[in-house]
Amino acid sequence: MPDPLVLGIETSCDETGVALVRGDTLLFDAVASSMDEHARYGGIIPEVASRAHLEAMVPTIRRALGEADVDLSEVDAIAVTAGPGLVGPLTIGASAAKALSIGLDKPLYGVNHIIGHAAVNQLVDGPFTERSMALVVSGGHSSLLLVDDIATDVTELGSTLDDAAGEAFDKVGRLLGLPYPGGPHIDRLAREGDPEAIRFPRGLTARKDQEKHAYDFSFSGLKTAVARWVEACEDSGKEVPVADVAASFAAAVVDVLTAKTIAACRAHDVETLVIGGGFSANSQLRELAAARCAEAGIDLRIPPIRYCTDNGAMIAALGSAVVRAGLPPSDLDIGVDSSMPL
Numbered sequence: 001m002p003d004p005l006v007l008g009i010e011t012s013c014d015e016t017g018v019a020l021v022r023g024d025t026l027l028f029d030a031v032a033s034s035m036d037e038h039a040r041y042g043g044i045i046p047e048v049a050s051r052a053h054l055e056a057m058v059p060t061i062r063r064a065l066g067e068a069d070v071d072l073s074e075v076d077a078i079a080v081t082a083g084p085g086l087v088g089p090l091t092i093g094a095s096a097a098k099a100l101s102i103g104l105d106k107p108l109y110g111v112n113h114i115i116g117h118a119a120v121n122q123l124v125d126g127p128f129t130e131r132s133m134a135l136v137v138s139g140g141h142s143s144l145l146l147v148d149d150i151a152t153d154v155t156e157l158g159s160t161l162d163d164a165a166g167e168a169f170d171k172v173g174r175l176l177g178l179p180y181p182g183g184p185h186i187d188r189l190a191r192e193g194d195p196e197a198i199r200f201p202r203g204l205t206a207r208k209d210q211e212k213h214a215y216d217f218s219f220s221g222l223k224t225a226v227a228r229w230v231e232a233c234e235d236s237g238k239e240v241p242v243a244d245v246a247a248s249f250a251a252a253v254v255d256v257l258t259a260k261t262i263a264a265c266r267a268h269d270v271e272t273l274v275i276g277g278g279f280s281a282n283s284q285l286r287e288l289a290a291a292r293c294a295e296a297g298i299d300l301r302i303p304p305i306r307y308c309t310d311n312g313a314m315i316a317a318l319g320s321a322v323v324r325a326g327l328p329p330s331d332l333d334i335g336v337d338s339s340m341p342l
């Protein structure tokens with residue numbers, strides 16, 4: 001019997017993603033984004049995102065089916081992001097998924113967005129065959145996951161106590177007068193600056209934090225340190241060395257992310273590390289993670305950028321794993337959860 005054909009729907013933030021996956025094979029992944037609208041406001045406006053999902057949903061489903069050359073009647077199961085994310089946008093995706101489930105009389109699976117960011121890797125680099133570590137970093141999350149089985153056994157070792165990595169980049173971007181989202185702009189500027197020009201603090205790395213927060217992250221103190229440094233520079237009438245600030249700030253973020261992740265791999269005897277989420281587009285992170293993983297003998301998997309940002313393939317991939325694991329479908333009255341635990 002062939003593996004079931006799973007249609008995945010993702011709407012937790014500003015991307016409307018719909019994909020079709022069979023087993024660990026991606027048939028097609030269609031994404032529509034409302035980021036251009038949010039960029040004008042300097043941040044995601046949930047109501048604007050919800051309306052955009054509502055408008056994009058049916059065309060994006062049609063596009064995925066058309067490009068994959070699949071008829072809706074062939075779909076065996078529907079997977080949808082049930083959280084975490086923005087409630088309004090999540091609700092649009094969940095409503096569409098429920099309608100499909102009722103209309104097709106096929107099971108519905110509400111799945112976790114953060115686990116999805118790790119699961120999508122299986123479509124690119126093949127199934128996880130052994131215990132793996134996943135670092136999921138984006139504008140909304142910085143989470144370190146121990147993955148024994150992507151469908152049934154994922155443990156969160158740590159997460160951010162305040163700002164996510166991408167969020168910290170976006171806030172520092174605003175502080176430096178860069179357009180929203182600031183992450184990619186800081187990345188570009190940082191490549192021209194000296195990462196050792198300014199020694200910014202490394203959050204939650206002090207010895208006193210080791211016991212309770214060994215694998216947690218905190219970037220808001222760093223953001224404040226950058227703000228103070230820039231203010232002091234301006235007050236003294238000097239020109240702010242923007243590239244050096246960007247490079248030193250980026251170095252502080254990726255130093256902590258990679259050091260804690262490698263320490264977790266060592267502590268749990270893990271030899272495969274998956275990095276996902278929109279922030280994994282960051283070149284400082286990619287370079288440092290590659291260097292430190294090579295040194296530690298860890299196999300590093302980072303998918304192409306289009307599978308790092310939010311997309312439907314991640315949800316279809318996780319849905320496919322969940323269906324094959326034989327887990328029961330969700331009730332049709334499931335709600336969405338903005339801060340859904342794993």
Ligand code: KG4
Pocket residue numbers: 013137138139140141165166167169170181182183184187277278279281282283308309310
């Ligand atoms: O996964 P994603 O598309 O959406 C969320 O779920 O948040 O991630 C977007 C985040 C934004 O904060 C954006 O600034 C950041 O990822 N980002 C980057 C880079 N590309 C995207 N941050 C740093 N360097 C980049 N190259």
Ligand code: ZN
Pocket residue numbers: 113117138140277278309310
């Ligand atoms: Zn995400």
